[in-house]
Amino acid sequence: MLETAESEPAAALERTTERRHIDTFHVPDDVTSLDFSLPGVRLETTNTTDGDRTYGVARIIRITNGPGITDYVTHEKDFAYSTFGIHVGQDDRLTFFGDGQRISVHLIDCREDSPQLGDEITINMTVSPDRVLIIPKGVAHTLDGLGGVVTRDEPVWYADQNPDWEPDNDLISFLRTAPTAPVVQTNRHELPVSAHMLLSRMSQRTNQQVRGAYAARFRVSIGGKKTYATIRPNWRAAETEPNEHGMTGRNNFVLTGPESFTVVPSTDSCTSDVLEMELSSDGPFVRHEYSSRRLTWLGGSTDAHIEIVDADGRHTTVQLGDPTLGARIPPGTWYRLTGDGRIWLRSEMELLDLPYGPEHQLGRDATTAAPSEVGPSRLEQDSDRYLPGATLHALARMEAKAISLTHR
Structure with a gap:
């Protein structure tokens, strides 16, 4: 064209x-x-911090200044x-x-x-x-x-x-x-x-x-x-359909090659972290009490599987291995990523609009549990309200500046 x-x-x-x-x-x-x-x-x-590996996160690469x-x-x-x-x-x-x-x-x-x-x-x-x-x-x-x-x-x-x-x-x-x-x-x-x-x-x-x-x-x-x-080349993506259970949705992307993609943000905050994950088949479950996550597989040595527990305690597993799709994890939802190898994930966040304090910190609201200890997830509420994207974006930039100062 x-x-x-x-x-x-x-x-x-x-x-x-x-x-x-x-x-x-x-x-x-x-x-x-x-x-x-x-x-x-x-x-x-870059602003890189080590993960605690309790649920496979080896490193977190946050935005720069x-x-x-x-x-x-x-x-x-x-x-x-x-x-x-x-x-x-x-x-x-x-x-x-x-x-x-x-x-x-x-x-x-x-x-x-x-x-x-x-x-x-x-x-x-x-x-x-x-x-x-x-x-x-x-x-x-x-x-x-x-x-x-x-x-x-x-x-x-x-x-x-x-x-x-x-x-x-x-x-x-x-x-x-x-x-x-x-x-x-x-x-x-x-x-x-x-x-x-x-x-x-x-x-x-x-x-x-x-x-x-x-x-x-x-x-x-x-x-x-x-x-x-x-x-404009005439490339077209072979678009994978989102998961029938509604766990995955289409990302916003443009093709830069027949099978290469530029993936732009999905949330109003327009920002994200990268998670370096070391996957295993028997890791713990995790939930984020005060935030939702949208996870996108970007690349690595393997695909990943994400197992999510719903409000009735049922477990559903879908594959993550396509950068054109992302999986949204509501607040209070138990999930885990399984596989065998290292992957890179884009992690986008929405933060619940709650009184800010030590128990409600940006990106630090994770609770883990062994598979035998996991119960039903919290049902997402119509009353859940999230911070405006501009506010979360400003918080992420403040955090990036603070991390960069500690690296000096």
Whole structure:
């Protein structure tokens, strides 16, 4: 599918720069913070805390000190990029999850006002949940080795009057084999957190209704005029039906490959944690007294099964192994995850609107029990009220800031 934009001033679209590869960096596995030779490109330490493993949680990877929006990209086994992409109105903040894969990140400075315009570097590193890679707007990027890797992006968005910016899709693409790269003007004005949340909710609505393929914009010449053309692949997801018992529901997603997905938030808070789970077949049950959870399988060495106990004490088990589906766990519901191996889960939360205190802390309301001790779950009540999404989002950002201060 090809879409064309209004023609922009020719001078603005003619700009290109020769590519000059200046350095290759090999990041040691134990390094989580590092600056690179392109301005603004760096690694920062994530907000990672150890789980108590009582119900399989080995680590919790919380949001970092940004606007707190969390999008996830899953990559099929043979995934490969054929293009570079440049965001003109977005800083990427990328955390990679996987099974020890080695990835290569290729970066080109395409910012029109950069003293290093055209400089290209390569970063080789092992995927790790302990570090976030920051790629500023205007820096072209592509990656190798992403098969089986899950990427979390916590974007920072900017607005401006800019001939290179398209609000619906600010990504400019060009072939990896091209000897030159586009020169772009980047947006200057960082959006407030409230605008980030508004855009994320708009993305939720769009991807709830249209689950098509992610489009790419290219600079082209049509009829002697320079313009942008948007190309949208015709990939379609083989959508799995939600569980008949109503335990699973469709996530909001767009395809980034035939079997690769960008999964955007499901809740009004627009944020989430990642749980690294070490599954077993005989773990305890857990319930969260004051919060609901929506769990999405992102990847790992195995699928998972989630066993839920209803208000009559009946046990129902469904499989989690599809990132396009999520399982919602109401407050007071007993459940456990079983399997054999390590997985990554997105954990979205809604917090009951109750008097806040030590017994009602963000993400710390878990009670566990052996299978023989589990009784019926609490029935979700019509009177249950949850904190507004903006409030929970603010609490999550405050928590992230507090955790980052303890890591210093």
